[in-house]
Amino acid sequence: MTRHFVCQLEEVFDGGGVCALVDGEQVALLRVGEEVFALENRDPFSGANVMSRGLTGDLSGQLVVASPVYKQHFNLRTGRCLEDEAVTLRSWPCGVLDDRVWVESTARRGAAVRGRRRLVVVGNGMAAMRTVEELLALASDALDITVFGAEPRGNYNRILLSPLLAGDTSRGQIMLHDLAWYRERGITLHVGDPVASIDRRQRRVISRAGVIAPYDRLLLATGSDPVRLKVAGHDLPGVFTFRNLDDVDGMLEQAGRALHAVVIGGGLLGLEAASGLARHGLVVTVVHLRERVMDRQLDPEAAELLQRSMQARGIAFRLSAQTQALEGDGHVQRVRLADGSSIDADMVVVAAGITPRTALARDCGLACDRGILVDDTLQTFDPAIYAVGECVQHRGTTYGLVAPLWEQARVCAAHLAERGVARYRGSPPASQLKVSGIEVYSAGDLGRVAGAESLRYADRASGIYKRLWLKDNRLQAAVLFGDTRQAARYAELIETQQDVSAWRETLLLGDHPVSGSAA
Numbered sequence: 001m002t003r004h005f006v007c008q009l010e011e012v013f014d015g016g017g018v019c020a021l022v023d024g025e026q027v028a029l030l031r032v033g034e035e036v037f038a039l040e041n042r043d044p045f046s047g048a049n050v051m052s053r054g055l056t057g058d059l060s061g062q063l064v065v066a067s068p069v070y071k072q073h074f075n076l077r078t079g080r081c082l083e084d085e086a087v088t089l090r091s092w093p094c095g096v097l098d099d100r101v102w103v104e105s106t107a108r109r110g111a112a113v114r115g116r117r118r119l120v121v122v123g124n125g126m127a128a129m130r131t132v133e134e135l136l137a138l139a140s141d142a143l144d145i146t147v148f149g150a151e152p153r154g155n156y157n158r159i160l161l162s163p164l165l166a167g168d169t170s171r172g173q174i175m176l177h178d179l180a181w182y183r184e185r186g187i188t189l190h191v192g193d194p195v196a197s198i199d200r201r202q203r204r205v206i207s208r209a210g211v212i213a214p215y216d217r218l219l220l221a222t223g224s225d226p227v228r229l230k231v232a233g234h235d236l237p238g239v240f241t242f243r244n245l246d247d248v249d250g251m252l253e254q255a256g257r258a259l260h261a262v263v264i265g266g267g268l269l270g271l272e273a274a275s276g277l278a279r280h281g282l283v284v285t286v287v288h289l290r291e292r293v294m295d296r297q298l299d300p301e302a303a304e305l306l307q308r309s310m311q312a313r314g315i316a317f318r319l320s321a322q323t324q325a326l327e328g329d330g331h332v333q334r335v336r337l338a339d340g341s342s343i344d345a346d347m348v349v350v351a352a353g354i355t356p357r358t359a360l361a362r363d364c365g366l367a368c369d370r371g372i373l374v375d376d377t378l379q380t381f382d383p384a385i386y387a388v389g390e391c392v393q394h395r396g397t398t399y400g401l402v403a404p405l406w407e408q409a410r411v412c413a414a415h416l417a418e419r420g421v422a423r424y425r426g427s428p429p430a431s432q433l434k435v436s437g438i439e440v441y442s443a444g445d446l447g448r449v450a451g452a453e454s455l456r457y458a459d460r461a462s463g464i465y466k467r468l469w470l471k472d473n474r475l476q477a478a479v480l481f482g483d484t485r486q487a488a489r490y491a492e493l494i495e496t497q498q499d500v501s502a503w504r505e506t507l508l509l510g511d512h513p514v515s516g517s518a519a
């Protein structure tokens, strides 16, 4: 056995600790007065290497350190947990000589190999599986992975539900990971069995069917719930939301026997649903609360152009219109508006927004606001639990598009693989309508462009409209209608906030490369 001199006593502050690496293991050196103790740095309850950040003191006559995470106390001499006798931190012989702290290497008497850690993933959607893919690419053998999905199938591309509704693609083409994909990678998959509760103390999840899965790391990726209308008749047969494959199956079945459809919500999703249903020959009306369609992504001129294009395809609009009730005898038959008028409807699609799905996280005491709160590493307030996707709130923002989720997945996977230095710093909003034959793109936050100068090009005859907003020669937002070829370039300029003064006269109409120098 060898003594390692690891630091000066004065470097360990009285009442706290520092961390040292001994034989490749993290050791927490904790000081009380002139005495120093050496314990395993890993907190067994959270799985985080944090014990050196705990405070030391006297509790019921015992010298202890309190875990900075869940506040369990550990005896500094024995490592035993005061709250749970079954748990003991490993301890090392140590002392002070000539004001220097030493730790005796015990060369780990045999058991140095750590078993594979267990990762449990809640949610089998786009963000979850992107994170798993990134993780497999980084460290395919590091983790035993178990995935729970509420939907009774593998993972599919949710974005393509709109083309599926419109008849432009097939179910087979939208699948991303079928059941064989999980099997071949040794991933345990439970489909059609949502996780019902999380026991953070025992570090395990319990599914609705009663499956118990212990974890070392937990990843929450529960996505969003579609907003449901709080009006009479909201639950009548024939009323649909637009979120998953079952919704599309239901809509397609009903569309086969329906004549009139009403879509409530004139945002991206509502317009894609309206366009899809019109392709099946239905008479479609879009009811929208605001005075223009896609009001958060488009300026009035682009919104008007979009509305006209959709009207040319036979879709009607009722703007600034509030839904008061859905009416019908055993099945929806009409939509009643607040002004007293009504619209015939054999089916209604509600596309009025989304809410992050946080119930599971809230119930186990994780900090949530609108979404599950995460830091720049996608870690929640519990160090053993990470979260990605539409269910999270990061720096005050929640997201409803996939591009930010890809970035979150990359950063989160790096940390789950313990290769993490990457940070997620947020993403600017960008959206593209997927209605064949209508090109619409919006990037940046139009709500924040007040006071910005704007560059505008409108050629109504060719159906092209472009507008860019600049502040201090940096691009803040872009709206494109009819020609979206420069979309990626504008998105990059908004993200990088590059100064465009040298070539701003060609910014609106020039043919710029997507990346690289703009000179």
Ligand SMILES: Cc1cc2nc3c(=O)[nH]c(=O)nc-3n(C[C@H](O)[C@H](O)[C@H](O)COP(=O)(O)OP(=O)(O)OC[C@H]3O[C@@H](n4cnc5c(N)ncnc54)[C@H](O)[C@@H]3O)c2cc1C
Binding pocket: 122, 123, 124, 125, 126, 127, 128, 148, 149, 150, 151, 158, 159, 160, 161, 162, 193, 194, 195, 196, 221, 222, 223, 224, 242, 243, 244, 269, 357, 360, 388, 389, 390, 391, 399, 400, 401, 402, 403, 405, 432, 434
């Ligand atoms: C029709 C439609 C069109 C879209 N078009 C676009 C587009 O053009 N561009 C774009 O960027 N984005 C688009 N989106 C949004 C995009 O699909 C989402 O941003 C993305 O799917 C979110 O990924 P996620 O993993 O967070 O959530 P989801 O993909 O919804 O996955 C969450 C999964 O978790 C499951 N789950 C929830 N709770 C539990 C539980 N307790 N246990 C187990 N499983 C659970 C859910 O059933 C779901 O399968 C569209 C969305 C829809 C619905």
